[in-house]
Amino acid sequence: MKLLFEKSVPGRRGVCSGPSDVPTTINISDDLLRDESAALPELSELDVVRHFTELSRRNFGVDTNFYPLGSCTMKYNPKVAERIASYPGFAHLHPLLPQLRMGGMLTQGALAILYDMDMLLREITGMAGFTMQPMAGAHGELTGMMIMAAYHRDRGNNKSIVLAPDSAHGTNPASAAIAGYRVVSVASDEHGVMDMDALREAVTDEVAGIMLTCPNTLGLFNPHIREICDLIHSVDGLAYYDGANLNAIVGKARPGDFGFDIVHLNVHKTLATPHGGGGPGAGPVGVGEKLVPFLPVSIVVKRGDGTYALEYDRPKSIGYVAPFYGNFGIILRAYVYVLMQGGKGLARVAEHAVLNANYVKHKLQDHYASAADGVCKHECVFSTTESMAENGVHALDIAKALIDRGFHPPTVYFPTIVREAMMIEPTETESKETLDAFVAAMIEIAELADKDPDQLKAAPVTAPVSRPNETAAAKNLNIASL
Numbered sequence: 242m243k244l245l246f247e248k249s250v251p252g253r254r255g256v257c258s259g260p261s262d263v264p265t266t267i268n269i270s271d272d273l274l275r276d277e278s279a280a281l282p283e284l285s286e287l288d289v290v291r292h293f294t295e296l297s298r299r300n301f302g303v304d305t306n307f308y309p310l311g312s313c314t315m316k317y318n319p320k321v322a323e324r325i326a327s328y329p330g331f332a333h334l335h336p337l338l339p340q341l342r343m344g345g346m347l348t349q350g351a352l353a354i355l356y357d358m359d360m361l362l363r364e365i366t367g368m369a370g371f372t373m374q375p376m377a378g379a380h381g382e383l384t385g386m387m388i389m390a391a392y393h394r395d396r397g398n399n400k401s402i403v404l405a406p407d408s409a410h411g412t413n414p415a416s417a418a419i420a421g422y423r424v425v426s427v428a429s430d431e432h433g434v435m436d437m438d439a440l441r442e443a444v445t446d447e448v449a450g451i452m453l454t455c456p457n458t459l460g461l462f463n464p465h466i467r468e469i470c471d472l473i474h475s476v477d478g479l480a481y482y483d484g485a486n487l488n489a490i491v492g493k494a495r496p497g498d499f500g501f502d503i504v505h506l507n508v509h510k511t512l513a514t515p516h517g518g519g520g521p522g523a524g525p526v527g528v529g530e531k532l533v534p535f536l537p538v539s540i541v542v543k544r545g546d547g548t549y550a551l552e553y554d555r556p557k558s559i560g561y562v563a564p565f566y567g568n569f570g571i572i573l574r575a576y577v578y579v580l581m582q583g584g585k586g587l588a589r590v591a592e593h594a595v596l597n598a599n600y601v602k603h604k605l606q607d608h609y610a611s612a613a614d615g616v617c618k619h620e621c622v623f624s625t626t627e628s629m630a631e632n633g634v635h636a637l638d639i640a641k642a643l644i645d646r647g648f649h650p651p652t653v654y655f656p657t658i659v660r661e662a663m664m665i666e667p668t669e670t671e672s673k674e675t676l677d678a679f680v681a682a683m684i685e686i687a688e689l690a691d692k693d694p695d696q697l698k699a700a701p702v703t704a705p706v707s708r709p710n711e712t713a714a715a716k717n718l719n720i721a722s723l
């Protein structure tokens with residue numbers, strides 16, 4: 242596809258509004274003006290409309306195709322949530338409008354939603370209080386780690402270590418490190434969950450807490466979860482639950498009941514709003530009773546007269562983690578989603594997420610090497626088989642071949658504990674027909690890996706760009722040079 246500049250024809254113009262009858266002289270001093278005129282592309286309006294429409298049609302998203310990106314739930318986002326978030330009363334609300342008194346009428350509705358969402362998330366997770374401010378999952382993790390640090394400071398505890406299993410999401414150790422902790426990785430056992438002997442050895446008085454991605458990045462729920470929390474609590478540590486993918490257990494089980502002290506949710510994965518593309522997200526953090534005083538300011542409270550207000554007077558608070566109230570529009574979409582589903586609907590979300598992942602796992606396990614035995618939760622992880630490896634076929638080749646077949650590739654090369662990993666999360670919103678089409682494509686690719694591996698190495702042949710140098714592309718953002 243040509244760039245807009247390459248389509249330019251000297252003298253071509255868009256809309257012609259006729260000569261202006263308003264004087265157009267602007268007084269800009271000469272030193273601020275450039276000598277030659279700016280080289281802008283010259284096109285007709287139709288050229289421009291076609292150019293941008295063509296670009297938009299190359300967008301890949303859940304609204305166009307299946308997007309089984311492991312760990313980064315790409316599920317369908319009901320349009321009713323978008324519609325409600327676009328209501329002018331929400332979308333045009335200025336964050337500096339007064340809460341009460343003059344203009345208070347305008348903000349009470351938004352404050353009520355933040356307050357109600359706090360109550361709903363408490364119910365969903367079993368925690369005692371929430372902040373809605375963090376603007377992403379990783380931001381929620383950092384907020385949680387800052388709360389952990391504040392708790393230990395307040396108790397006079399001198400602790401420097403945060404534990405994280407080697408199957409943790411990559412952001413977990415990063416968040417703990419940014420909060421000032423030294424991260425000690427705990428190995429997995431032969432079943433793919435954290436090794437309990439290794440954990441027992443790692444738990445010392447130095448341990449401030451543990452960060453547990455659950456289900457872990459192999460899609461496995463940790464069966465020792467109670468024992469893990471007890472062990473950590475025995476040294477006055479705190480247990481952190483990475484609930485980014487709560488769609489695996491939502492409506493079925495609650496981190497608060499397992500004994501966790503801090504939990505973050507990616508509402509942009511679990512409760513509507515697809516993740517990714519750099520779009521907005523929200524990572525509310527919930528805490529147990531003893532950590533509520535440390536939550537960021539401000540918190541929405543409900544007063545005796547039924548009005549809502551923002552509370553700033555929280556002496557033990559870790560302070561601000563985001564301007565104003567975080568990504569209100571994303572919390573609002575999640576709120577709509579929760580109310581639409583209700584308790585039973587949320588439980589069905591988890592049932593379908595788990596059923597779909599196990600369906601794909603079952604259908605593909607004779608064609609790819611499964612990274613873990615047994616039943617998985619919301620996602621499954623495969624590796625290449627030995628014969629694929631002998632033919633020089635890598636996870637990347639399989640991912641690229643999927644693009645030619647109309648599917649977004651799964652996450653590849655993560656988790657890092659699995660060689661040639663392909664991490665597939667179908668999500669609860671996909672139909673059996675879609676899953677069957679994906680499975681058929683994956684099986685066709687597995688057969689090609691034996692019969693014609695070169696064909697896979699040439700993929701994708703249908704995309705505008707075939708195989709850019711991905712390392713260079715990440716470091717040199719000039720895509721025109723690739």
Ligand SMILES: *Cc1c(COP(=O)(O)O)cnc(C)c1O
Pocket residue numbers: 312313377378379380410412454483485486507522524
């Ligand atoms: C996506 C994800 C995160 C990070 O969330 P972001 O919104 O991308 O910052 C953390 N943990 C897990 C398990 C995740 O899947």
